[in-house]
Amino acid sequence: MDNFTFYSPTYFVFGRDTENEAGTYIKKFGGSRVLIHYGGGSVKRSGLLDRVKKSLEDAGLTYVELGGVQPNPRSGLVYEGIELCRKEKVDFILAVGGGSTIDSSKGIAAGTLYDGDFWELYQTGVAPAALPIGTILTIAAAGSEGSGDSVVTKEEGMLKRATHGDVLRPKFSILNPALTQTLPPYQTAYGVTDIMAHLFERYLTNTKDVEVTDRLIEGLLLTMIHEAPRVLENPDNYEARANIMWAGMMAHNNSVGVGRTQDWTSHDIEHELSALYDCAHGAGLAVVMPNVMKYTYKHDITRFAKAAVRIWGCQMDFDDPERTALEGIARFRSFLTSIGMPKNFEELGAREEDIAILADVACNGDGRPGYLEGFTKLSQKDIEEIYRLCL
Numbered sequence: 376m377d378n379f380t381f382y383s384p385t386y387f388v389f390g391r392d393t394e395n396e397a398g399t400y401i402k403k404f405g406g407s408r409v410l411i412h413y414g415g416g417s418v419k420r421s422g423l424l425d426r427v428k429k430s431l432e433d434a435g436l437t438y439v440e441l442g443g444v445q446p447n448p449r450s451g452l453v454y455e456g457i458e459l460c461r462k463e464k465v466d467f468i469l470a471v472g473g474g475s476t477i478d479s480s481k482g483i484a485a486g487t488l489y490d491g492d493f494w495e496l497y498q499t500g501v502a503p504a505a506l507p508i509g510t511i512l513t514i515a516a517a518g519s520e521g522s523g524d525s526v527v528t529k530e531e532g533m534l535k536r537a538t539h540g541d542v543l544r545p546k547f548s549i550l551n552p553a554l555t556q557t558l559p560p561y562q563t564a565y566g567v568t569d570i571m572a573h574l575f576e577r578y579l580t581n582t583k584d585v586e587v588t589d590r591l592i593e594g595l596l597l598t599m600i601h602e603a604p605r606v607l608e609n610p611d612n613y614e615a616r617a618n619i620m621w622a623g624m625m626a627h628n629n630s631v632g633v634g635r636t637q638d639w640t641s642h643d644i645e646h647e648l649s650a651l652y653d654c655a656h657g658a659g660l661a662v663v664m665p666n667v668m669k670y671t672y673k674h675d676i677t678r679f680a681k682a683a684v685r686i687w688g689c690q691m692d693f694d695d696p697e698r699t700a701l702e703g704i705a706r707f708r709s710f711l712t713s714i715g716m717p718k719n720f721e722e723l724g725a726r727e728e729d730i731a732i733l734a735d736v737a738c739n740g741d742g743r744p745g746y747l748e749g750f751t752k753l754s755q756k757d758i759e760e761i762y763r764l765c766l
């Protein structure tokens with residue numbers, strides 16, 4: 376196991392009706408003048424926003440609002456939020472929504488305290504300071520409710536980039552699984568795919584002897600494989616949604632990723648797709664990730680065979696471990712298809728003629744070094760080949 380430090384200061388409040396305690400927790404963490412940030416309208420339709428406002432009013436807090444976050448959140452609204460926070464002297468941001476709303480909130484939180492163009496924080500990948508934020512999560516997917524990451528898309532050039540920092544970890548996150556019951560099935564499944572991708576990006580490691588995190592990741596993946604079909608069959612299954620929601624947080628606050636190298640090339644290759652075509656991140660991952668696996672499995676056949684046996688229930692073929700490794704990847708692909716995920720460029724709305732530009736931006740955009748490196752090192756040509764496997 377590699378040396379590591381791990382800091383996960385978020386206070387989690389989990390369960391039914393917990394959104395009504397938002398005001399109490401903002402006060403507990405020192406907020407007095409709040410920006411409530413939300414998306415395209417689901418929180419209004421469900422009545423959640425009204426309940427949250429009442430909770431803040433009951434706690435004697437003042438607030439301003441900024442809605443309109445789009446999936447794959449854009450820099451334009453982040454600039455608007457920064458201006459609003461400075462003008463209104465906001466001292467706490469409450470994100471009510473999914474990963475896009477939380478990431479937009481983190482961009483505003485960091486940008487408000489940054490003396491320059493906030494986009495520089497997404498070019499360097501480092502956020503040095505931020506206003507405190509809290510979240511009320513409405514979709515189990517990105518894991519931003521527990522992570523120190525934020526992903527934002529710059530409209531000019533449609534560049535999707537991330538910034539990182541423990542200062543971005545929410546002070547508190549309210550997780551009520553019942554709030555996810557209004558999700559359409561495809562959004563639920565995009566979320567499941569993203570959670571599984573966060574686990575596989577960590578499973579694909581070059582660090583030896585990391586049994587504790589291997590086993591935690593395997594357990595979370597088995598949970599997803601068990602619970603996803605149950606929740607798709609019955610969207611009101613609170614217990615299945617609860618397991619998925621907590622797995623989504625565990626998958627990405629890095630408790631299962633410490634002490635080991637990680638991959639993340641599937642995410643980098645996917646981000647160019649959701650930037651260019653504005654597809655859902657989970658949909659892009661469903662197309663990309665099995666193909667990244669097919670392209671890279673020879674780097675460590677034993678690890679892929681282990682995943683096949685322990686996660687996908689394959690029989691180990693001791694005479695031909697490669698066959699077992701490939702069977703595991705095929706079962707992952709079939710699982711994604713079974714929950715309704717797209718499998719190729721056409722189903723995603725992506726175009727073959729864009730492959731060269733996609734690979735170029737993935738490798739060289741915004742000062743990248745000309746390759747991607749995680750589980751293996753991928754050149755621009757490798758990435759083009761991976762996009763071709765997605766056709």
Ligand code: NZQ
Pocket residue numbers: 413414415416417418444445446447448472473474475476478513514515516517518519522523524525526554555556557558559562565566569627642656657
């Ligand atoms: O905008 P509204 O109207 O709220 O609708 C949203 C949106 O259309 C809808 N939705 C959310 N909760 C709902 C609901 N509809 C009905 N009922 C509910 N309870 O779902 C749609 C998708 O929402 P979004 O926030 O975009 O989803 P998600 O949580 O998957 O976030 C995706 C973003 O997170 C980034 C992705 O790249 C993408 O931009 N990621 C962030 C990470 C991080 N910060 O740590 C890591 C991830 O790997 C990921 O890259």
Ligand code: ZN
Pocket residue numbers: 517569572573642656
């Ligand atoms: Zn993701």
